[in-house]
Amino acid sequence: MRCEEVRDWMQRDLDSDLNDIERQALTNHLTRCKECAALHHQLQKLSAHLEQLPDVLPSYSLVDAVLPKLQEIDRQREQNRQQHEEEKGTPRRPPGWRGRTFLGGAVAAGLLFALFMANNLFQQGSDQSMDQNMSMEESAGLAESTTLTESEIALDVADQSVSSNDEEVNMMIAPDQGKESNREAGDTAEIMIGTSKPSPDGEYIAEIASAEAKMKLSIRSVQGELIFISREWPGDYQYDLEWKDNRTLTYRLHGKDSTQLWEVTIASDGSSREQLVMKTGNE
């Protein structure tokens, strides 16, 4: 046996991967080759250390720590489901205005919030993250072969969803704000959900929500997770949204005597960054 081959066997021996005959051959070699015997000893010692790596425990219950997020996920799923049912019963809306919905004021706040979500958000997306990602190339290494899927991105912003949803729900409930012209028959009060615009690849949806003479923009992943939420602006401002690419949205606000152009960039880790690109006139 060549020493090089023996080294492989030594390693397999550490993993109990040798059969009896192989182990015997290894032992025979080691009795004759000092160098290999020394390495074998070293590797065994290392492996023993690795077997005894100290146990580490989280300093608090991780499940308890994520419970609020899990509840939030449940709530969103339920809302998506309700929204889906709601939409099955209403006529198709023209594309680009998928989020435009008006509702009776008596409906529970949870359901109202559901309307804020774009169509089909109940879909959890295919489970790409489980099926791809980890094919390793010897040369390229693991890093190059992993890709962040949108579902993963969505999960990254769970924090934000938790903190902002209550606020949003409150904002959506505006029973006295009844100035929309295309009110649907039978509504006694209305919640206005403004423009909704999907990114070119459909992975994100930018939406303008309006209530109590204020407006704001939010971006969600197609799974329904909140990626970005803007500051509010006065409801009499005009606005337009444009996706520059799949991950960059610009929105322009025109006030009485000012214009602002903002750009929101969604990073590959699902975080978002907003930047004021241009501003003219006074606030």
Add this chain to the structure above:
Amino acid sequence: MDADKELIRAAQSGDRDALIQLLREIEQSVYKTAYYMLGNEQDAMDASQEALIRIYTKIDTYQEKAKFSTWIQRIVTNICIDRIRRKKETLSIDDHAWMLESDDHVEREVEQYDLADHVRRAIEKLPHNQRVIVSLRYLHDMSYQEISEALDIPLNTVKSYLFRARMKLQEWLHEYEKGGVQG
């Protein structure tokens, strides 16, 4: 040890309590991987929580043909590798540079750690594609086959990375011991 099949099935069929219980059963195992992959408590806590949330949302995609433990390790290692990549750490350390370092001014610092710490720190210095395999092999006692399934890489790659990692660790350990005698 794999989680109770009945519990997993209940969790998959929408029993939320079962799912939460399942998460409680695996949280330590998830954390352990994250800790050894990321090398510090805070990152490990964050990554573990992310993993638990993902397991919660993806539980319906788990298929019994795979071991549950393999499936969860796949999730947590994916998250850790992604975080490592995002941090843009120097992932692969030059052996030679490392040895010079430990021979020289870092020696005093090294002495403050016991051997177990040193082994852990040495693991952290491995390129992450080797570190992940060492973690699965030694923290979770996974076989080549299970690691191959968890990471979706060929079995021979598993062996090659593991063997390489052990050779490197063995050299570092040897250096450390020599240093210890001198110190």
